[in-house]
Amino acid sequence: MKAKRYPIYFVLCLILSAACGTKEYHIPDNAVAIKENVDIFPDYTDITLPTNIAPLNFMVRSAGENYVAVLKCDKKQLISGAGEDGKILFNPHEWSSFLSFCKGKAITVQIYTERGGKWYVFPKYTLYVAEEPIDKYLSYRLIEPGYELYRQIGLYQRNLTNFDVQTIYENNRAFNRPENHCINCHNYQNYSTRRMLFHVRSAMGGTIFAEGGKITKMNMKNDSILSSSVYPSWHPTKNWVVFSSNQTGQIFHMLDTDKIEVLDYGSDLIFYNVDTREISNILKTPGDLETFPCWSPSGDRIFYCVAHRADFLESPDSIHSKLAVNSTEKFLYNIMSIPFDTLTMTFGTPQMEVPCVDVGKSASVPRVSPDGRYLLFTLGNYGQFHIWHKSSDLYVKDFQTGHIYPLSEANSRNVDSYHSWSSNGRWIVFSSRRDDGSFTRPYFTYFDKNGKSRKAFMLPQEDPEQNIMLFKSYNVPELTKDAVPFTYEQFKEAIYNQEGDTVTYKELR
DSSP: OOOOOOOHHHHHHHHHHHHTOOOOOOOOTTOEEOSOOOOEESOOTTEEEOTTOOOOOEEEOSSOSEEEEEEEETTEEEEEEESTTOEEOOOHHHHHHHHHHTTTSEEEEEEEEEETTEEEEOOOEEEEEOSSOOOSEEEEEEEOSOTTOOSSOEEEEEETTSSOEEEEEESOSSOOGGGOEEEEEEEEETTEEEEEEEEEEETTOEEEEEETTEEEEEEOOOTTSSSOEEEEEEOSSSSEEEEEEEEEEEEEOSSSSSOEEEEEEEEEEEEEETTTTEEEEEEOOTTEEEEEEEEOTTSSEEEEEEEEOHHHHTSOGGGHHHHHHTTGGGOOEEEEEEEEETTTTEEOOOEEEEOGGGGTOEEEEEEEOTTSSEEEEEEESSSSOGGGOTTOEEEEEETTTOOEEEOTTTOOSSOEEEEEEOTTSSEEEEEEOTTTSSOOEEEEEEBOTTSOBOOOEEOOOSSTTHHHHSOOEEEEEEEESSOOOSOHHHHHHHHHHOOOEEOEEOOOO
């Protein structure tokens, strides 16, 4: 028989694999049960997770020199361990196979710790594996919590089934002050990246539209609209986008745990036809500040937030910003909706959806579930920039019953805001400051068929310390079913080299 010949790099790989293979861990014999609950980070105890999520690697913070984690589901088990650093890392292939087996079932978890040569076992906790998967991709912005600093900002897309991250676009990889610019408000059409957009502010500013293999930069300013466009929402099927147009100010609190306030002293709703490049006012009302528009899944209604300021009607525009700064607590936003006729492209009469002002509260970021039954939003004490408000919590309205209630199982004592649904409506991702009060990180909660949420869990990382070692905040988490089909270089080419096409104003009928 002729001997097989292998390339030298293949032989080296085999040698290295044998020398540095994954360490095998075994269940310790004669471990003594203790009543002390195990302390792990991130807190993945008693959560519900999707079958297609990446390994929930974690770090044991309870005392010990060595650790073993045992996951059991029926007669199948998964074992991993760690030394003094306490980092329990799971083999990705074994983890994926194990979760697939456990679909719709419960997993019991026991963690063992070695102390002074003796093994102890902590009380069990449980993981519940949902029947429904989560969308494969999560997009987000990373930014230092430095308020007006945008030295380095990036848009990224994470594959939730593993730890792969794609850079959508970053500014200032090599800093150059004349080219310094901000990027924000990424948005996709109906959970797909086939149509997407984001804004560029300051140098080389414009709105970047990407669809059909082409990237176009648009100048969305027009004398007939209030200001630049922001907070986009793409129609679920048509090539239309609604925005708000906002005049925005920023202040800092001196005697308040809420560090910063971003407030509007003017805001309207606008409609943009991407195909014809025509922009239109939907609502232009000086005493009402409309913001955060969002299409219904059927595309026949827009939900939005609105604050009424009677004092703005009684005063010139030039002092609205001063009035806003001196009365931040007067900004209370209700949630309204306005019907839309797709055939005639006309909007109807606004109607109240959530009368927050009646209970002295304020809403932001309405998002309708894919089945159209639930309205998800953030409720806080005042204002609309709830990403810095400790009072902010996630709420839903059940359109079938009219019941409005908090997602108590998912909320925390700190900021919970900026949320979005999965395409199957069973998962919600949101930004939370629950870990340290300063940095927002993505959290996920299961939303069952009865409208009840579950305990939220942090985005898993290959190194469980990564989220606390990365001094950046995650903003605007958005789930999609597919990956962004454009590269960083393609976006940079458009941003740096396109002047920005202009829009035409058109009155809606």
